Amino acid sequence: MGRITARRPIERITVGRGSARRVDTLAVEEPLEIRLAGRPLAVTMRTPGHDVELAAGFLVSEGVIARGEDFRGAIHCGGPGAGGEGNTYNVLDVALAPHVAPPSPDLARSFYTTSSCGVCGKASIDAVETVSSYDVATDAATVPAERLAQLPGVLRAHQAAFDKTGGLHAAALFRAGEADAGAPDADDAAPLVVREDVGRHNALDKAVGWALLGGRLPLSGTVLQVSGRASFELVQKAVMAGIPILSAVSAPSSLAVELAERSGLTLVGFVRGDTMNVYTRGDRVV
Structure with missing residues (x-):
């Protein structure tokens, strides 16, 4: 994986069984x-x-x-x-x-x-609402709850660097709705793009950058799936890119929920197994 990973010698200790020298693979930063x-x-x-x-x-x-x-x-x-x-x-x-x-x-x-x-704080929330070129509140996208429940597993299956290091965050973009039966890209279960990075914000920026360079902004009708928690910053970046739905495997912060609510973004957290918490704009989850 080139400069994405690096190998370093370590001492592996197992309690009650001693230690052994081995080589470990690290995520490059x-x-x-x-x-x-x-x-x-x-x-x-x-x-x-x-x-x-x-x-x-x-x-x-x-x-x-x-x-x-x-x-x-x-x-x-x-x-x-x-x-x-x-x-x-x-x-x-x-x-x-x-x-x-x-x-x-x-x-x-x-x-x-x-x-x-x-960015952080109250003034930043006001700035995001003013600066964003896209209004996610008017996006008519909906997503089945069953589909949301599957996305963390799909994302995990595409995390090649995480498999080697265990130290990378990931962000993936998916189509929100069901595929048209006759469409060339009918497999909506597949991610549009997956990006990994030591920083969760960087992983999302890479995915958004992929969309911008491909002429795909705004990202209307998409779901953003992230591998960790939903921070204020991730919600901010989703709003700026026109993403209407953000799904996370872990918890959101209070400020993330506040920004999602004020921006009209659907924020879902603790997506694990067949359960999830819908914090804002639950009308999009069907």
Whole structure:
């Protein structure tokens, strides 16, 4: 898996049975500096891979861009620590379309200091409601409860890097409704995309970036399935991408529920076996 995983020697201890030396596989974590037209914008700790998607999704999440035509391209370049020895692939320079206004320097500094955890607090909820280009409250998508119950297992089956490391979060996008019988893509059980990363926010940004680069925003009529808890930040990113339904295998935070309620997003948590908790917009779960 290239730079996604790394192998390190460890001592494995079994209580009552002693210890043994072995090699363990770890998830790689490295910094990625995102630049806009050569100027530093944000630094995030991520698992290498799908970096262009990560940058594109991050810019969607922060309201800088909203559609595929806003994103012109990106290239890895040498960065701090390269020492003249070549490209570190830890700096990505992004070019936006001429019609996209760059973020102000003050906003760029804010990105730089908070990119690891996203936005927080009451003012941020108001900002999300104001900035998002998409109104998820008007999305008419519905999803059968039986289908939601299956999604964690489908997501888990596609987590190749997690199988090796046990240390990666994942985010996947699915179609919400039943497939049309005669449609070419009739297998709605299959995910549209799955992305893994040491950061749950990065995994989602990669999935959203995939959608942006493919001209698929807004993500109307989709379900976002995540492998962990539903934080405020994940709800924020879903709203910014136009995703109407967010399903998580673990608990949501109080602020995540508040933002989901105010934004009209369906938030489902503790999706385990045949049970789940529906926190907001339960009319979409049938």
